[in-house]
Amino acid sequence: MESHLNTTLTRSRRSLADRASRTFGKFGVFFRGFMEEPGMVGSIIPSSRFTINRMLAPVDWDNCRLFVEYGPGVGTFGDAVLAKMRPDAHYIAIDTNGLYVDYLKDSIDDPRFTAVLGSAADVERIVREHGHEHADYVLSGLPFSTLPDGVGPQIIRATHDVLRVGGAFLVYQFTAVSRDLMRARFTRIDSGFEPLNILPCKLFWGWKDAE
Template identity: 30%
Template sequence: MSRKKFISEVFKSTGTIGALSPSSSFLAKKMLAPIDFDNAKCIVEFGPGTGVFTKALLKKMSPDAKLLTFEINTAFIDELKTIEDHRLEIINDSAEKIKQYIEAAGFTSVDYIVSSLPFAVIPDEIVHRILTNSDDNLSENGRFIQFQYSLNAKKKLESYFSEVKINFTPFNLPPAFVYNCKK
């Protein structure tokens, strides 16, 4: 997707897209660093956008793993559909509904959730349901990995997860914080 088309989607999105440009490869590397790809069988991605993290995840995932992506923007869904990989399932629905989709895919829990959701612009009650359902559906050693452009999400994430570590990448536009959250 061109940068011009991406920016057009940002302005049409009514607050569901929190970035002004696609994520960088530097941010993707930091987001994927905590993932044990040898043992991950079910990975969920919230807000894949144009698929920067999606493609990076698929490159590293084992052949028998599954990636469920939740995206509500139809232009981004069309972009994601150009990725040809049998392990990828594109879901046009809210991340709140994680449980029904992981069960439909034959899983009882998720090993990792990689999230690009812009919590600062999503209503608090929806963020609460997303984080509650994420925590409820993570495996015992599962991780919720989220990026944001500020440290404002730290206290919120600490109220849902037992451990929250923060990493930073200046090589993204804008620079980003990566939250690595343990169940």
Template identity: 30%
Template sequence: MSLLFFKRVLANPLQVGYIVPSSPFLTRQTSRRLDFSKPRVVVELGPGEGCHTRKIVKRMDKNSRLFAFELDEEFVAHLRKQFAHDPRVTILHRNATEMPDVLAEHGITHCDYIVSGLPFLVIPEEARGKLLGSISDAMHEESRFITYQVTTQLCDESHLFELHDKEYCALNVPPINVLEFKKAQAAR
């Protein structure tokens, strides 16, 4: 665990959401779900210090794009420095509820993948509803929303998402579910 991550957890534990960064097992399990056989648009929500971001960027082809939404200013500065020389990566100090508008500002109507470890369980209900609506609005029928969560609570959001696949990653602290959703028929 980096000193930056430790400091940010102490400063705002609910916003960071986890007490340690994701394990290499989890980052591999998550990133292998993204198909880069052609150019893709990927959105990452709450990248923190960037352990999933680095794994995704390694797999991206030269024409893919990654938009990372992060609220913590220190994580944003760290990520901007880390990916300063990679034109495929855009680090945004913006709220993910603005995702469809931000993508539109970049000439993009929908993304192919949304990757998130945001702790949906602790996000207040109204904010969680806005965030999940924003995620759904940024997807098309082929898009995938890949999230790692302690609970399977998001499976209850069937008006927005349909569970496409589910795995369990025991080799993470805490052990965690990797959930892959597609946009629900009713939300299309």
């Protein structure tokens, strides 16, 4: 009985998600992805332009050759990043949800952009496979508080290792869990807060300084 109820609820949720994606376009796709994997999507609503601008403000675009994003969703940050990037720079977006990856491949027509189906924990391998040794900046909206046990620290460790010296890990969250995890590898973390977002969110920039 319980199994049948769970199956019915799952089908109902998927039906709702499908209708939303068809009716509301980009935002419908975002909502559908949230409904399918709520534990892997940070919010039911994409980030505001205020959050985007503040999060990207410290980036030195003139010296950014590779920008990586975890959990890009439907590309909320994509246009802003591509508008600021150098013509010869590259942007790799990594997501575990094939729905989002397919949407990004279909909707972003820019040779500098690559959408990858995979885990942020494998960022070092993904970066190497795309012809790079290091990333200059890594952006993440992953919900560290709901990731499976052990995955958060693994992502933090891999991110620190893949960054060049002087690069930064840019994180936006509703809680401070990510900052607490970042402290294990990043000795310098700047913090901010953006109230003009649904929900208001915490911003963190972890800098990779020379040892």
